[in-house]
Amino acid sequence: MIQINGLTKTYGGRPALDHLDLTLRTGVTGLLGPNGAGKTTLLRCLATTLAPDSGSVTAFGLDPASPSQRTALRRRLGYLPQDPGFYPHFTAFDLVDYVAILKELTDREHRHAEVRRVLAEVDLTGQARTKVRKLSGGMRQRLALAQALLGEPDLLILDEPTVGLDPEQRMSFRALVSRLGESRAVVLSTHQTEDVAALCERVIVLRGGRAVFDGTPGELARVADGQVWLSAEAPATSRMFWRTADGRYRTLGDRPPAAEQATPGVEDGYLMLLGEEVAA
Numbered sequence: 001m002i003q004i005n006g007l008t009k010t011y012g013g014r015p016a017l018d019h020l021d022l023t024l025r026t027g028v029t030g031l032l033g034p035n036g037a038g039k040t041t042l043l044r045c046l047a048t049t050l051a052p053d054s055g056s057v058t059a060f061g062l063d064p065a066s067p068s069q070r071t072a073l074r075r076r077l078g079y080l081p082q083d084p085g086f087y088p089h090f091t092a093f094d095l096v097d098y099v100a101i102l103k104e105l106t107d108r109e110h111r112h113a114e115v116r117r118v119l120a121e122v123d124l125t126g127q128a129r130t131k132v133r134k135l136s137g138g139m140r141q142r143l144a145l146a147q148a149l150l151g152e153p154d155l156l157i158l159d160e161p162t163v164g165l166d167p168e169q170r171m172s173f174r175a176l177v178s179r180l181g182e183s184r185a186v187v188l189s190t191h192q193t194e195d196v197a198a199l200c201e202r203v204i205v206l207r208g209g210r211a212v213f214d215g216t217p218g219e220l221a222r223v224a225d226g227q228v229w230l231s232a233e234a235p236a237t238s239r240m241f242w243r244t245a246d247g248r249y250r251t252l253g254d255r256p257p258a259a260e261q262a263t264p265g266v267e268d269g270y271l272m273l274l275g276e277e278v279a280a
């Protein structure tokens, strides 16, 4: 459905994406990776806001390198960028309506109904007439999601969508995105391994512009199989450990003395995969 072949983007001689090959299908795919791994660069290429140096992205048979196909593709995607840069003096309704106009929803009545629908989807009906500058961070994030949902896109691209959401909003976000993922491709980048575990059927870990893992969240957790430990004493050698709420130390890697084995989670697998880089 969405085919990425040899995608490469270089900044100042350093690759942000390095000959990346991926196929994305219906369902929710999570992108994890440390700062600078290339997540935003990949999402921008998918959203057609950034042209790669080489390689290709095709979605629904459309190639954004061709101007006419790029326009056709843009009609079928929704994009929540990392930094949406909204106009602060617009109301929430007018902001989404403005994006709807850019998305060529020309019939006013139909467009306004669609704006109301997406505001309701993200629970912002009550804030429709509130100026963007008066919205809280979490509300702005939901507004950014609302504009991405306009026109029921076949491909939904979400760059760190859960930043600024409180636990209740995060839960309703998960419910919304998993429902959307039943019938379309959703790609989201995040630093939240809990979101990946709760929401994504597939997870791709990027590092240095390459995919270093591609599998289910369960498979990512299993990367740390037999390497997660709980002990009363802090380990002397490992750098990957922390003190848990019950006062014990959770260590990744070699077994500390008298430690008992623990069941790994997605975060453990991710940390093991990236190893010393994240420990540092």
Ligand SMILES: Nc1ncnc2c1ncn2[C@@H]1O[C@H](COP(=O)(O)OP(=O)(O)OP(=O)(O)O)[C@@H](O)[C@H]1O
Pocket: 011, 012, 015, 016, 033, 034, 035, 036, 037, 038, 039, 040, 041, 042
């Ligand atoms: N416009 C730009 N000019 C120069 N370098 C850039 C630009 N955009 C991205 N980069 C560089 O490309 C690399 C990948 O950046 P990118 O923003 O895609 O990473 P990321 O995985 O999204 O990181 P984060 O988790 O911090 O958002 C980084 O080294 C970054 O500094």
